[in-house]
Amino acid sequence: xxxxxxxIRQRLLTQNKVSKYxxxxxxxxxxxxxxxxxxxxxxxxxEARNNDEKVRTILTNMMVELxxxxxxxxxxxxxxxxxxxxxxxxxxxRVTREDYEKNEIPHLFNLTNFYNRVDLTEDSFSLLKxxxxxxxxxxxxxxxxxxxxxxxxxxxxxxxxxDMGGFMDEIQExxxxxxxxxxxxxxxxxxxxxxxxxxxxxxxxxxxxxRNLGIGNQLRFSLIYRQGAINCYKEIAFLLNRPTYDESFxxxxxxxxxxxxxxxxxxxxxxxVSFFEDDKRLYFTDNINSGRNEVFWLxxxxxxxxxxxxxxxxxxxxxxxxxFNGFGLKRVDK
Numbered sequence: 001x002x003x004x005x006x007x008i009r010q011r012l013l014t015q016n017k018v019s020k021y022x023x024x025x026x027x028x029x030x031x032x033x034x035x036x037x038x039x040x041x042x043x044x045x046x047e048a049r050n051n052d053e054k055v056r057t058i059l060t061n062m063m064v065e066l067x068x069x070x071x072x073x074x075x076x077x078x079x080x081x082x083x084x085x086x087x088x089x090x091x092x093x094r095v096t097r098e099d100y101e102k103n104e105i106p107h108l109f110n111l112t113n114f115y116n117r118v119d120l121t122e123d124s125f126s127l128l129k130x131x132x133x134x135x136x137x138x139x140x141x142x143x144x145x146x147x148x149x150x151x152x153x154x155x156x157x158x159x160x161x162x163d164m165g166g167f168m169d170e171i172q173e174x175x176x177x178x179x180x181x182x183x184x185x186x187x188x189x190x191x192x193x194x195x196x197x198x199x200x201x202x203x204x205x206x207x208x209x210x211r212n213l214g215i216g217n218q219l220r221f222s223l224i225y226r227q228g229a230i231n232c233y234k235e236i237a238f239l240l241n242r243p244t245y246d247e248s249f250x251x252x253x254x255x256x257x258x259x260x261x262x263x264x265x266x267x268x269x270x271x272x273v274s275f276f277e278d279d280k281r282l283y284f285t286d287n288i289n290s291g292r293n294e295v296f297w298l299x300x301x302x303x304x305x306x307x308x309x310x311x312x313x314x315x316x317x318x319x320x321x322x323x324f325n326g327f328g329l330k331r332v333d334k
Contacts, residue, residue, distance in 0.1 A: 051134035062124035070248040149228035160218035263329040
């Protein structure tokens with residue numbers, strides 16, 4: 001091609017057709033400029049496509065991480081569901097020496113010995129922050145919600161993870177420095193430990209603070225993060241043209257069939273609690289308070305209401321009842 005244009009130039013010059021040559025030269029320059037512009041545009045298109053694919057890959061991976069994080073909040077709900085009854089009994093002075101000796105109440109004897117970190121992830125979010133300049137305009141709305149959930153909600157969960165770890169360290173250090181039975185394994189040491197848990201005011205205060213930090217803070221803010229994570233997941237899925245529901249946050253359908261409907265509070269005539277499904281998640285409301293609360297399904301037929309009340313679904317042989325600490329719900333007769 002270049003040889004072709006070169007021959008045309010030489011012919012025009014030898015024929016002394018300067019005006020035609022100049023016209024030709026201008027045309028050749030225009031062709032070169034147009035070629036460069038086309039090449040630049042193609043490069044721009046390719047870069048935009050590559051950037052779009054990169055952002056979509058990051059967001060796809062973020063959906064996986066969000067699903068994992070949602071499951072982690074479920075694990076935390078389950079962790080405290082195993083300890084909620086023991087906490088209630090201790091704080092309401094309903095534990096006897098015999099209860100400690102038999103050790104049949106789950107986690108009663110080692111109630112303040114352990115804690116559960118949530119350990120939320122943010123690998124994809126960190127990668128997204130490094131590539132903000134290439135995020136397409138269509139993702140701007142989702143980006144605001146993602147940013148809020150990681151920078152605010154996640155930070156609170158991380159904080160209370162650390163607070164719980166520090167609190168456990170304080171308890172263990174105090175016991176180690178002040179009580180000979182801390183490292184003991186014989187029956188005498190066990191009796192001394194039981195005496196401490198029954199009659200030492202510090203232990204009751206430790207359980208009180210364990211509940212405040214664990215359920216009142218760590219679990220509460222995990223549920224707030226969970227709600228934000230679900231919203232982000234669904235928003236990203238919609239933009240990526242993927243299913244907007246994930247098993248990590250759908251309510252158990254078999255349990256939903258049992259729970260949906262009206263229940264009355266035992267001993268409180270006229271107080272009715274109603275469970276209902278919305279967008280494949282379960283909620284409850286009552287005829288006393290306005291608003292609604294989400295309900296979460298946990299192993300061993302337990303539920304958690306997002307106002308931090310745990311309940312157990314029990315079949316007494318004739319019907320299901322829901323037992324909470326201090327009260328119960330019974331199905332309203334139709």
